[in-house]
Amino acid sequence: MNKDQQLSIFKHIINTKTVNDNEAELADYLAGLFAPYADQAVKVEKVHYAPGRDNLVVTIGHGGKVLGFTGHMDVVDPGDLSAWETDPFDATIKDGKLYGRGACDMKSGLAAVVVALLELLEQGVHLPGTIKLLATVGEETGNYGAAQLTQKGYANDLDALLVCEPNNDLHDVTYACKGVVDYYVTAVGRAAHSSRPENGVNAIDHLFEFARLAKAKLDQFDQEDPALGKLTHIVSKFNGGEQINSVPSHAVMAGNIRTIPQYPNKAVYEALNNTVAELNQQPDHQLSIRYSFPEEPMGGNVNSSLIQEVEATANQVLGWTPTPTVSTGANDGQEFTQADKEFTSVIIGPGGDCSHMPNEYVDLTAYYQAIAFYKQFAQDFLTE
Known part of the structure; x- marks a missing residue:
């Protein structure tokens, strides 16, 4: 495949809104690219999530070690179009960069691994093992596709997983990530005139009580992970009350917690649920809690064999050794590593620091380098 063909696939992926x-x-487009290779032990599966939303699983080969690659197909909204110098859904090349929504996060990584696998098939490269591409829906709004594929067992046979998210144009490789817990607490009170507050129940006051008590409980989670640091917690949203001269009868607050392996999400749920239960033992307290976007922390070993293998291939193909890093964000790998089988996941891909921004771009040199890296890494990993 020449560079024009490699670029054409990337552009098509960007232009698909x-x-x-x-x-x-x-x-459907990606499945069509792999369809001509059905006679080369290629299995293509679309896993339905919702109307208009399908995950894609492409399996190449059978037996031996199983290497996974994953990338998400969704992107965030482009926002204010007047802030863009180009159409975010019409891939545009300027000064060696490709601009478009998802160019960095993370359609460049997805396109690069798709092209790399197509080239292996096109060239008839024999691989004594199996490659599995897991292209997901809904990563930006909760990793829903990865969760679905994990629940259905698609990651249960993996020996390693490369998440093709942007990571300093392949100069970094991330081996550990904090988990995420978003929570919402609702308090129900009783309205009354503000001149007679004793006749009402102040829902906002009860949320203040929750916030203070939850902070005290979570502050006890003070052990520090050597790589990821401490668990963090912020109250990020607060809304309540009807008008300024009424005792508020309803209020909602939200918070965000970044967890570490020493205090996994289960420990946080227990602490917050107990806080709600304790307050509800008091007169006139009616609090409830719900959670969204839960991602478990992903611990890792900077000296793992997978890191060493990534470094060896990068040295050979790219001419540099990626720097091992950790992340406070979430990614699909955290869902996939909840599979029945234990395996190591790392993040390495093209793209820099312009994710979710207007005029998002990727350096095309990094895109072509990613193709070469993924292609060689698959061969190196499976032939060890």
């Missing part, structure tokens, strides 16, 4: 939706169109 998948703003937290419509991944089925992109999944």
Whole structure:
């Protein structure tokens, strides 16, 4: 495959509008690229998530070690179009960079691994093992596709997973990530005139009580992970009350917690649920809690064999050794590593620091380097 063909696939992926939706169109396109190789032990599966939203699983080969690659097909909304110098859904090349929504996060990584696998098939490279591409829906809004594929067992046979998210144009490799817990607490009170507050129940006051008590409980989680640091917690949203001269009868607060392996999400749920239960033992307290976007922390070993293998291939193909790093963000790998089988996941891909921004771009040199890296890494990993 020449560079024009490699670029054409990338552009098509960018131009397919998948703003937290419509991944089925992109999944169909990618499935069509692999369809001509059905006689080369290639299995293509679309896993339906919702109308217009399909995950894609492409399995190449059988037996031996199993190497996974994953990338998400959805992108965030482009926001204010007047802030863009180009159409975010019409891939545009300027000064060696490709601009478009998802160019960095993370359609460049997805396109690079798709092209790398197609080239292996095109060239008839024999691989004594199995490659599995897991292209997902809904990563930007909760890793829903990865969760679905994990629940259905698609990651249960993996021996390693490369998440093709942007990571300093392949100069970094991330081996550990904090988990995420978003929570919402609702308090129900009783309205009354503000001149007679004794006749009401102040829902906002009860949320203040929750916030203070939850902070005290979570502050006890003070052990520090050597790589990821401490668990963090912020109250990020607060809304309540009807008008300024009424006792508020309803209020909602939200918070965000970044967890570490020493205090996994289960420990946080227990602490917060107990806080709600304790307050509800008091007169007139009616609090409830719900959670969204839960991602377990992903611990890692900077000296793992997978890191060493990534470094060896990068040295050979790219001419540098990626720097091992950790992340406070979430990614699909954290879902996949909840599979029945234990395996190591790392993040390495093209793209820099412009994710979710207007005029998002990727350096095309990094895109072509990613193709070469993924292609060689698959061969190196499976032939060890």
